[in-house]
Amino acid sequence: MLLRLGSLLFAxxxxxxxxxxxxxxxxxxxxxxxxxxxxxxxxxxxxxxxxQTSYYLRHSGLVNGMMLLSVLGALAMSIGMLIKGMAQQAKS
Known part of the structure; x- marks a missing residue:
């Protein structure tokens, strides 16, 4: 579950x-x-x-917010992979 949610938040x-x-x-x-x-x-x-101004200067809040969500998604994926790996080790 955490792995899928992280993947969505990342991409x-x-x-x-x-x-x-x-x-x-x-x-x-x-x-x-x-x-x-x-x-x-x-x-x-x-x-x-x-x-002309860059897209980032005109929409800095949006860009920063989206990148923050992406980083949170990467962290969620990493935690999900760790949890999944630990669960598989416990079964064997």
């Missing part, structure tokens, strides 16, 4: 971040194909050039 946050980043990059691509300049702060296509 799911990274997949969620990749999907969210991909959706944003799709909007950027659509905007640039129309000849505009994408404004990351307002998430709108415009004509005025503004300084």
């Amino acid at each position: 799911l946050p990274a997949l969620i971040l990749l999907v969210l980043y991909g959706v944003e990059m799709s909007a950027v691509s659509d905007c640039t194909q129309l000849g505009g300049i994408y404004n990351f702060d307002t998430a709108e296509c415009g004509t005025e050039a503004i300084p």
Whole structure:
């Protein structure tokens, strides 16, 4: 149980971040194909050039939270593997 939960917690946050980043990059691509300049702060296509910021700077709480969940998932997997290994040793 702990091993499966840890696996989900380990992988799911990274997949969620990749999907969210991909959706944003799709909007950027659509905007640039129309000849505009994408404004990351307002998430709108415009004509005025503004300084670009990284995804992490704009969504630091989300990224940090997802990475924390991923680390907790890795710990849960490790504990699950230890418990499973100890249970198998006790049977033999």
